[in-house]
Amino acid sequence: MDRRQFNLGLGAGLMAGAMGRPAAAQATYRGPNVILVRFGGGVRRAETIDAATTYAPYLRHVLTERGVLVPNMQISQMEGGNTSHAEGTLNILTGRYEAYRDAGSGLLDDRLEPTEPTLFEYLRESFAIPSHQVLLINGEDRAQEEFFTYGMHGHYGINYRSEMLSLHRFKLHKTARILQEGGLDEAQLRKARKAYAELLAADHREIVPEQSAPLQRFWDDWRSYYGDDGFKNPRGDRLLTALALRAMDELQPRLMMINYQDPDYVHWGNASHYTRAISVIDDGVRQLVEATDRSEHYAGNTVFVIVPDCGRDTNGLMSVPYQHHFNSRSAHDIWALIFGPGIARGRVMEREVDQTAIAPTIAALMGFAAGRAEGDILSGIAT
Secondary structure, three states, X not given: OOHHHHHHHHHHHHHHHHOOOOOOOOEOOOOOEEEEEEOOOXXXXXXXXXOOOOOOHHHHHHHHHHEEEEEEEEOOOOOOOOOOHHHHHHHHHHOOOOOEEEOOOOOOOOOXXXXXXXXXXXXHHHEOOOHHHXXXXXXXXXXXXXXXXXXXXXXXXXXXXXXXXXXXXXXXXXXXHHHHHOOOOHHHHHHHHHHHHHHHHOOOOOOOOOOOHHXXXXXXXXXXXXXXXXXXXXXHHHHHHHHHHHHHXXXXXXXXXXXXXXXXXXXXXXXXXXXXXXXXXXHHHHHHHXXXXXXXXXXXXXXXXXXXXXXXXXXXXXXXXXXXXXXOHHHHEEEEEEEOOOEOOOEEOOOOEEHHHHHHHHHHHHOOOOOOOOOOOOOOOEO
C-alpha cells in the first residue's frame, strides 16, 4: 500500500465517520491484514528497544529495519490513570483513556469492561468480516481480559464482537464436548458439570454467545492434537504463539491481537522471569513474522503493530526493580514498532506520541474510522 492508497483509505474513513456510519459498511474487505502484538506484561525500553541492552534482539536488530520505530510513546499522566495491563490494553483497543468500567471486587479482581467501541467492532461494522476472522488471543493467567471482545457502546457491541482464543475458551469447549459425548459415571458427570458451571461463571455478562462454528472446529482440532489433560500443549506466552500460528493456518484472521503477558511474572521476585519472558515474546514474534512471510494469504499484505501495554518502574529500593504500580515516569514510557506494506522502512519517529494513537492509526491503515478514539493518527509512517 503506497502513500496515496493510505491517504485515500484514511480520507474515506474520516468522511464516513463524520456522516455517522462508515460508508463501506458491510462491504467486502480488501485492505491489509493487521497483527497487533501486545508486547505485554509491562516492559521497559532498556530491555526491549535499547540496542545495547535488549533481550529482544530480533525485534530490535531485525524488525526495526523493516518499519517505523516509535521510541518515545507515552501513556498520559492523568489523574486516576493507572499503568496496568488491562487499562493499557483498552487504551490500545479503543484509542481512549478511562474507556472502561470496573466490574471486579478488588485489587486482584480488576474485571475491566470496555465502555467504548473496540477496533474489532469498528472493523466488523464497516466490513462484512465474520467473527472468526477478528481474533483476540489471551493468556491463561489474565482471565479478566476475556471481556475485551466487545464494548458496551450502544451503536456497536456484541453483534460486532471479536472471538477469543484462550486456554479458558478451550476448557469451556472441551468440557461441553465431554458432557455431550456421555459415557461418564455419576461421579465423573458431577465433576464435569461442576467444572463447566465454574468456567461459565467466570464471565459475568448477561449475554455470552457461543463461539462460532469455525471456532468450535478449531478447538476440536486442537483437542484432537493435544488431548484433554493439558500436559502436551504449550503454556504461558508460548501457548499464545501456538494459538496464533494455528489460527493463521485455519481461520485466516484479518485482524488479530495477541496479548503476551509473561514479563509480569517478575512480581514473583526473580528478575530473570522478566528478561527471559521478553526473549520468549521476541521468539514468538519471529515465528509469526516468518509464518507471515511464507504464507500465500499473508505475505505482502500484512501490517504488524507491536506495542507494550505499559512500562515498568525503575526503583532501586526494591529487591526486584521491575514493578509498574508506583506510577513513576518510566512506567508511562513505552514504544511502538509498525512494519508492513506501505510503511516506511528503517525510520525512527523521534517526536513524542501517545498510546491512544494506536487505534486510530490501525483504523486508517484498514480503511475505517475509529470515531470515538481521542488519539491522533500517526503521520509520517507511510512510504
